[in-house]
Amino acid sequence: MSPKAKTVYRCTNCGADHPKWAGRCDVCNEWNSLVEEMATSRASATASGRRVAGQKSMSEGGSVAPTPRLRDVKSSQGRRLKTGIKEFDFVLGGGIVPGSMVLVGGEPGIGKSTLLLQVAGKLQELGHSTLYVSGEESALQVKLRAERLHGSAEDVSLLNETLLETILATAGSQQLDAIVVDSIQTVFTSDLEGAPGNVGQVRECAARLMRFAKETETTVFAVGHVTKGGGIAGPKTLEHIVDTVLYFEGEGMLEHRILRATKNRFGSVDEIGVFRMTEEGLIAVENPSELFLGDRLNDSSGSAVTALLEGSRPVLIEVQGLAAKAGYGTPQRVSTGYDGRRLALLLAVLDKRAGLSFSQLDVFLNVVGGVRMQEPAGDLAVASALASSVYDRPVANSSIFLGEVGLGGEIRPVSQAERRLGEAAKMGMTTAYMAERGIPKRGPRGLEIVGVRTINDLFRQLFHA
Numbered sequence: 210m211s212p213k214a215k216t217v218y219r220c221t222n223c224g225a226d227h228p229k230w231a232g233r234c235d236v237c238n239e240w241n242s243l244v245e246e247m248a249t250s251r252a253s254a255t256a257s258g259r260r261v262a263g264q265k266s267m268s269e270g271g272s273v274a275p276t277p278r279l280r281d282v283k284s285s286q287g288r289r290l291k292t293g294i295k296e297f298d299f300v301l302g303g304g305i306v307p308g309s310m311v312l313v314g315g316e317p318g319i320g321k322s323t324l325l326l327q328v329a330g331k332l333q334e335l336g337h338s339t340l341y342v343s344g345e346e347s348a349l350q351v352k353l354r355a356e357r358l359h360g361s362a363e364d365v366s367l368l369n370e371t372l373l374e375t376i377l378a379t380a381g382s383q384q385l386d387a388i389v390v391d392s393i394q395t396v397f398t399s400d401l402e403g404a405p406g407n408v409g410q411v412r413e414c415a416a417r418l419m420r421f422a423k424e425t426e427t428t429v430f431a432v433g434h435v436t437k438g439g440g441i442a443g444p445k446t447l448e449h450i451v452d453t454v455l456y457f458e459g460e461g462m463l464e465h466r467i468l469r470a471t472k473n474r475f476g477s478v479d480e481i482g483v484f485r486m487t488e489e490g491l492i493a494v495e496n497p498s499e500l501f502l503g504d505r506l507n508d509s510s511g512s513a514v515t516a517l518l519e520g521s522r523p524v525l526i527e528v529q530g531l532a533a534k535a536g537y538g539t540p541q542r543v544s545t546g547y548d549g550r551r552l553a554l555l556l557a558v559l560d561k562r563a564g565l566s567f568s569q570l571d572v573f574l575n576v577v578g579g580v581r582m583q584e585p586a587g588d589l590a591v592a593s594a595l596a597s598s599v600y601d602r603p604v605a606n607s608s609i610f611l612g613e614v615g616l617g618g619e620i621r622p623v624s625q626a627e628r629r630l631g632e633a634a635k636m637g638m639t640t641a642y643m644a645e646r647g648i649p650k651r652g653p654r655g656l657e658i659v660g661v662r663t664i665n666d667l668f669r670q671l672f673h674a
Contacts, residue, residue, distance in 0.1 A: 216401055218243040221408065245401050245409040290386065290428070292331045296484060296493035297324070300455065300468050302476015305332075305387070308426040309475065310419050312393070312448065314433040314441040315457030320466055320486055321432050322346070324457065325389045326354055327490050328430070330362030337386035340379070344371040344395030358490045371405060373398040373414050377421055385427050390418065392432035393447075415450050448472060459486075463579055465500060466491065470520070480520030498525035498636050501578040507606060511598035514609045514638070515590035516629035517582060523625075523632035525609070527577040528587060530594030532570045540569065546576030547591065548583075555592055555614060562618030563664050565599055585613040586623040589642065592664055593671065600672045607639040612647070618663045622647025630656060642667060 218227040221244055225236040233240050289304030298304045301311070315321045329339040341362075343351050348369055355362040366383075370376055373396050380388055390396060396414045397405035404410070415431065422429045431451070433441040441448060448454050452474045459466035468482040483494040494500050502525055505512065511530045516523050528547075535541070544552045552574055559565040574591065576582050589612035597604050611629055613621040622644040623629070630641055634653035641652075645660035652658045661667045 216245050216247060219246050220244075244407070244412075245403045247400060247413060290332065290337055291335070292328050293335065294328065294331060294493055295495065296468065296482030297328060300470050300480045300482040301453065302470075302473055302480070305428050306452070306475045307386070307428055308422050309452040310415075310422045310429045310431065310450070311453040311455060312431050312433050312441065312451040313455045313457060314435050316435060319457045319459055320484075320491055321457050322391055323354060323358075323486075324468070324484070324491050325391065325430055325432065326351070326362050326365070327358060329365045329387065329389050330355070330358060332387055333364045334361065338366070338384060339387045339389070340366045340368060340383065340385050341389045341391070342368045342370060342376055342396075343391050344369075345392060357488065371395050371397060373417060377417065380421065380427065381425070385425075387428040387430065388418075389430045390432065392434060393418075394434050412446055412450070415447050419450055458581075459579055465494065465578065467580070477520050481522065481524070497522075498632060501526055501580065502636065504577075505606060508603045510601050510603045511594050513590040513593040513597065513604050514606075514633075515582075515587040516609060516611060516632055517580070517584060517587060518625055518629065523629045524580075525632060525636055525638075526580055526582065526587070528582075528590045528594045529575045529577060530591065530598045531573040532567060532595060532598045533573075535569055535571045540567065541571040541573075543572070544574040546579065546581050547574050547587075551585075551588075552591070554616075555588060555595070558614055558616060558618055559592060559595065559664070563596070563668060565596060567595075567599075570599075584623075586611055586629075588612065588614040589620060589664075589667070593642075593667065596668055596672065602672050604671060605640065607637065609633045609638045609641045611641060611643040612661075613644075614664060618665065620644040620661050620663060620667070627652075630658070642670075 218230050220234040220237060220239065220242045222239040222242045223234060223237040225234060227243055230243050234242050288307055290307065291304045292298055313321050313325060326341065329341050332339045348367055351367060368376065368379055393411060393415060394406040397410045398413055401409050401413060418429050418431065421427065435441055453470065454472040456469045456471055457466060458469060464486050466484045466486055468484065470478055470480045472478060483497040483500060484491040485494055505527055513528050514525055515528060516525050542549060542552060556567050556572065560567060590610040592614055593604055593610050611623050611626060613623060615621055626643065626647050627649050631653050633641060634656040638656060641656055641658045642661055643658065645662055648658050648660050
């Protein structure tokens with residue numbers, strides 16, 4: 210029986226080492242910051258530091274590593290594995306890169322396991338051997354999910370195991386193309402005494418899985434739990450270790466889900482893929498704009514459309530605003546999918562620059578579809594929706610609003626306006642309101658572009674105010 214590896218308790222705040230756990234670090238006096246980690250040999254580190262370039266010192270336990278030219282390194286861009294799920298491949302940047310590690314996070318019950326089981330089934334159908342490691346569910350539970358997918362994942366190999374050494378030994382004995390670990394918080398190594406899911410266990414297991422992926426050219430998918438704040442549980446270094454971080458978003462009561470890439474070493478970030486959750490699993494939505502605009506009402510006040518840029522994809526989103534007489538002493542400010550502080554700023558600008566007072570009105574703002582509006586390009590649509598509700602006059606359904614609203618009431622241009630306008634014309638929009646300085650020289654055919662300088666100019670054209 211091999212001797213147990215030595216461990217040390219390291220402070221996550223200052224990095225000081227301690228021989229045993231304590232409630233407070235003796236160096237920086239930070240509470241609850243000691244985490245068990247594998248101990249590194251200082252002797253070997255010192256020896257490697259003394260190593261002279263071009264020499265070989267076997268007595269010091271090391272050797273000179275080869276240093277190939279970058280031109281001689283083979284590129285894996287042409288070896289991406291296609292899953293057949295277009296939205297999933299699109300978010301990854303065109304497919305799965307062999308030897309990469311992908312971390313998928315999301316709220317409980319959002320569909321992470323369903324999505325990865327579908328991916329495993331598609332890879333198996335295409336002749337790529339896949340192993341599904343389940344640390345949370347029994348084999349029967351995984352089989353029942355596979356049956357709901359109409360048997361597309363029934364040929365995937367299944368392993369019910371949480372011990373990392375067993376998982377790596379099993380995967381190493383087979384010629385695998387992909388491994389799914391569900392979830393990384395349930396996996397543990399016997400070299401550490403901590404319980405599964407603690408910071409030391411998660412970091413060590415992720416690092417070993419990453420090394421296995423690079424050495425064997427096997428793609429590793431790992432499911433990650435999220436905290437109350439919405440971030441992936443465990444150390445922040447977990448997201449630095451992996452190659453790609455995907456977040457699965459969506460409201461539990463809505464049928465569609467959004468897969469967003471927040472980190473991708475092999476493609477662009479902030480790309481999104483849209484799926485619909487059905488009884489048969491997740492179905493990719495190839496035209497998200499049509500999904501988000503499908504239920505709009507005609508001639509309804511308090512509604513405006515804008516185009517958000519999600520990665521490289523423009524998506525048309527409906528913004529709904531409602532201003533109603535306050536029933537209590539202090540008016541309410543409620544926003545869903547939009548920053549509350551940004552809403553307060555826009556209300557102040559509308560009051561000061563456009564003469565729209567909200568001091569006696571409750572204000573409710575909703576970005577339809579559970580989408581989070583994070584860029585300022587939707588400010589003009591928010592202002593138009595709120596003004597439409599105050600005046601109780603609808604905005605034409607075929608109009609789109611693009612622009613950032615400044616503190617002086619001026620309208621500022623947005624980035625990549627041509628792509629946003631192209632998506633608007635594709636969806637049947639006929640009029641676009643945007644900053645005068647941002648009007649492109651050649652707009653899409655069939656779309657009239659109206660330039661506005663301030664929100665007062667816009668409101669005069671829309672409501673004759």
